[in-house]
Amino acid sequence: MSHQPPDGEPRAEAAGIAAERLRHGFDGEAVLEDVTVTVKPGETLAVIGPSGTGKTTLLRLLSLFYRPDGGTVRIDGTDVWSLSKRERLEARRRVGMVFQEANLFDASVRRNASYGLRVRRDWRGRLSAWLARLNGGGKAAKVTDKLEIVGLEDDAGRDAASLSGGEAQRVAFARALAYDPDFLLLDEPTSDLDPRNTAVIEEAIGAARSRGIGVAIATHDMHQAERIADRVAVMLGGRLIEVGPTDQVFSDPTDPRARKFIEGELVY
Numbered sequence: 350m351s352h353q354p355p356d357g358e359p360r361a362e363a364a365g366i367a368a369e370r371l372r373h374g375f376d377g378e379a380v381l382e383d384v385t386v387t388v389k390p391g392e393t394l395a396v397i398g399p400s401g402t403g404k405t406t407l408l409r410l411l412s413l414f415y416r417p418d419g420g421t422v423r424i425d426g427t428d429v430w431s432l433s434k435r436e437r438l439e440a441r442r443r444v445g446m447v448f449q450e451a452n453l454f455d456a457s458v459r460r461n462a463s464y465g466l467r468v469r470r471d472w473r474g475r476l477s478a479w480l481a482r483l484n485g486g487g488k489a490a491k492v493t494d495k496l497e498i499v500g501l502e503d504d505a506g507r508d509a510a511s512l513s514g515g516e517a518q519r520v521a522f523a524r525a526l527a528y529d530p531d532f533l534l535l536d537e538p539t540s541d542l543d544p545r546n547t548a549v550i551e552e553a554i555g556a557a558r559s560r561g562i563g564v565a566i567a568t569h570d571m572h573q574a575e576r577i578a579d580r581v582a583v584m585l586g587g588r589l590i591e592v593g594p595t596d597q598v599f600s601d602p603t604d605p606r607a608r609k610f611i612e613g614e615l616v617y
């Protein structure tokens with residue numbers, strides 16, 4: 350498969366999940382315009398910007414939730430919308446998502462955390478799970494490992510309905526990690542959480558990063574972006590007006606509108 354962009358167009362770097370000149374809108378209204386950014390393996394990219402500016406839409410496009418009106422989503426260089434449906438589903442399995450709401454169902458913590466492992470499995474997955482079980486690994490070990498990352502390994506048997514909002518969000522994070530994604534897309538994952546649960550999620554993001562997972566997080570919390578991100582992308586009016594190393598974007602942004610946003614001045 351060759352999915353090179355035509356000459357003269359910007360080329361997202363090969364390894365990673367990439368938005369390339371993405372354009373998208375709803376009901377005839379443009380929301381994203383010409384968005385190009387790559388999340389590389391093992392890096393955390395924070396997407397910041399005013400409310401309604403298109404951060405969620407960008408994450409949804411990267412998670413293959415919508416087909417973009419224009420531009421390309423690439424995973425490790427492959428244009429995912431040029432793939433067959435089956436291949437695209439395989440690509441989709443490489444991407445985990447966590448939303449603002451945990452959306453657990455009424456079952457144990459373990460069952461919720463292993464949800465993706467159950468529904469995502471084709472025959473190859475079932476075969477490798479069976480082989481992993483023979484080797485003493487498999488689903489249970491995978492899920493326990495992920496519950497450990499969010500500090501809930503002793504709560505596996507609890508009913509999800511008995512969890513606090515913060516604990517539920519930690520289960521949602523473990524669920525996204527359970528099938529060992531290469532990329533994690535996090536949409537305001539801590540905006541409803543107290544500082545302690547926020548710290549647990551931020552540590553879990555660090556653990557994911559050190560396992561080589563590329564993380565993109567949309568956040569309203571600029572301090573959080575400063576704490577956890579390697580790079581920051583500032584979105585305004587559906588465009589990325591500045592993308593750079595966290596220190597540089599926060600201390601010396603190039604774009605005057607990014608500076609105003611970071612300094613807390615209203616830009617609209």
Ligand SMILES: Nc1ncnc2c1ncn2[C@@H]1O[C@H](COP(=O)(O)OP(=O)(O)OP(=O)(O)O)[C@@H](O)[C@H]1O
Binds near residue numbers: 402403405407
């Ligand atoms: N499914 C949809 N149908 C119609 N309009 C939508 C849809 N999703 C998003 N929009 C619109 O697109 C614009 C960008 O929304 P989006 O949720 O991407 O912004 P955001 O930066 O994530 O905002 P917030 O920080 O408030 O979550 C908004 O005007 C929103 O109303």
